[in-house]
Amino acid sequence: MRRAVTTDLRHCDILIVGGGIVGIFSAISAAEAGARVVVIDAGLPAGTNANAGSLHVQMQSRLLRLFPELAVNVEASLPLYLEAVALWVQLDAQFGGFELVQNGGLMVAESQAQLRFLESKARREAQLGLTVDVLDRRDLDRIADYLGPNIVGAQICREEGKLNPLIANRKLRARAFELGAQLVTAKVTSIEARQDQVRVVAGQSYTTDQVIIAAAWASGDLCRMAGKDLPTKWEPLQMNITEPAAYSLEHLIQHAERPITLKQFQSGQIVIGGGWPAQYDPESPVPEVLEESLIGNVALAGNLVPAIRNLRVLRNWAGLNTTTDGKSVIGRLTGTERVVVAIPGDAGYTLGPLVGQAAAAIALGRKPQFDTTPFTPARFR
Numbered sequence: 196m197r198r199a200v201t202t203d204l205r206h207c208d209i210l211i212v213g214g215g216i217v218g219i220f221s222a223i224s225a226a227e228a229g230a231r232v233v234v235i236d237a238g239l240p241a242g243t244n245a246n247a248g249s250l251h252v253q254m255q256s257r258l259l260r261l262f263p264e265l266a267v268n269v270e271a272s273l274p275l276y277l278e279a280v281a282l283w284v285q286l287d288a289q290f291g292g293f294e295l296v297q298n299g300g301l302m303v304a305e306s307q308a309q310l311r312f313l314e315s316k317a318r319r320e321a322q323l324g325l326t327v328d329v330l331d332r333r334d335l336d337r338i339a340d341y342l343g344p345n346i347v348g349a350q351i352c353r354e355e356g357k358l359n360p361l362i363a364n365r366k367l368r369a370r371a372f373e374l375g376a377q378l379v380t381a382k383v384t385s386i387e388a389r390q391d392q393v394r395v396v397a398g399q400s401y402t403t404d405q406v407i408i409a410a411a412w413a414s415g416d417l418c419r420m421a422g423k424d425l426p427t428k429w430e431p432l433q434m435n436i437t438e439p440a441a442y443s444l445e446h447l448i449q450h451a452e453r454p455i456t457l458k459q460f461q462s463g464q465i466v467i468g469g470g471w472p473a474q475y476d477p478e479s480p481v482p483e484v485l486e487e488s489l490i491g492n493v494a495l496a497g498n499l500v501p502a503i504r505n506l507r508v509l510r511n512w513a514g515l516n517t518t519t520d521g522k523s524v525i526g527r528l529t530g531t532e533r534v535v536v537a538i539p540g541d542a543g544y545t546l547g548p549l550v551g552q553a554a555a556a557i558a559l560g561r562k563p564q565f566d567t568t569p570f571t572p573a574r575f576r
């Protein structure tokens with residue numbers, strides 16, 4: 196990308212496949228520890244470039260509804276989300292601000308049945324250390340009087356927040372460059388893990404002591420190149436952003452039953468998403484926005500916050516999310532000494548820096564800052 200790859204960088208200490216939030220933060224962590232780092236990215240439609248900047252902590256109802264079989268794994272991962280958001284807060288201070296606001300996330304209910312669902316969800320989440328409450332409409336009006344008349348109450352998760360990913364991505368990439376990490380645009384087509392080193396082919400051949408596979412949905416294919424199976428799937432999702440309005444939405448807003456995330460950037464623009472499907476043909480460069488998703492998504496947003504109904508949608512876009520089994524995948528690929536996998540679980544942008552940091556620690560032979568045993572790739576044997 197910016198710097199030419201010098202011949203000596205054909206051999207590095209750590210080669211990272213994937214330049215999304217996980218790969219870039221792995222690069223920062225490894226380079227800060229003194230490693231010579233190369234990041235190779237194919238320029239595919241990364242979630243990192245498409246994401247909405249929601250800092251998720253509570254379980255998303257979208258996931259519980261669409262993938263109920265993953266609920267156990269997501270619930271078991273909740274303490275990781277607390278650590279992940281704490282790391283984002285620290286990075287926001289360290290890098291001079293990503294427009295991060297941590298005023299809590301509201302998951303709104305439109306019926307008493309939905310409110311009861313939120314009450315039972317909140318009880319389970321409180322046991323796992325989240326700061327959650329269920330608010331009735333009167334309490335809600337004190338903090339979010341902009342919500343529509345259908346809303347009867349909401350769960351609030353105080354640790355949730357939002358940031359501007361365009362700013363965060365730019366600043367973190369700049370930090371990786373500053374630390375000497377080399378970024379190469381190319382597609383990795385072969386990974387051969389040998390006893391003494393790993394050989395990676397991406398247009399040209401590289402050798403490295405350690406590889407970190409941080410290629411989201413494509414990680415499964417890359418792991419197969421290294422001789423192991425890992426189930427990763429892509430999920431094309433789309434987003435919308437409106438023209439600016441006076442800043443008034445302090446919270447991240449979700450719904451107890453329907454797919455939506457809704458928030459306001461400091462620019463005043465409203466970002467609307469939350470898992471509405473786009474369409475993807477792997478032969479095309481990017482996923483395509485679907486009209487029915489666009490209409491359904493913004494109509495729901497206008498229903499929840501009537502004051503935004505008259506705003507024009509300025510832009511919409513789509514990107515690839517990744518699903519595995521609901522939990523992050525962090526650790527050495529089974530039976531290898533030199534290949535580390537780093538795939539964040541659901542809400543992967545929130546988890547990205549934490550997962551990247553842990554992967555770098557493992558590749559450096561250090562102890563990660565949290566116990567990564569539950570996230571080992573070995574569980575897919």
Ligand SMILES: Cc1cc2nc3c(=O)[nH]c(=O)nc-3n(C[C@H](O)[C@H](O)[C@H](O)COP(=O)(O)OP(=O)(O)OC[C@H]3O[C@@H](n4cnc5c(N)ncnc54)[C@H](O)[C@@H]3O)c2cc1C
Pocket residue numbers: 212213214215216217218235236237238239240241242243244245246247248249250251381382383384409410411412413414417431432433434468513514515516517537538539541542543544545546547
């Ligand atoms: C529309 C949308 C909105 C989202 N909103 C949120 C949100 O608000 N909050 C949240 O927490 N999460 C959100 N997510 C999820 C989040 O964006 C992703 O989970 C996260 O960014 C994944 O980061 P990553 O670094 O693992 O992978 P990615 O950012 O997907 O990057 C993977 C990289 O691997 C590269 N790659 C793949 N194959 C190869 C290869 N063979 N050789 C070289 N490079 C390769 C690709 O080019 C890509 O750049 C959203 C996702 C989408 C799609």
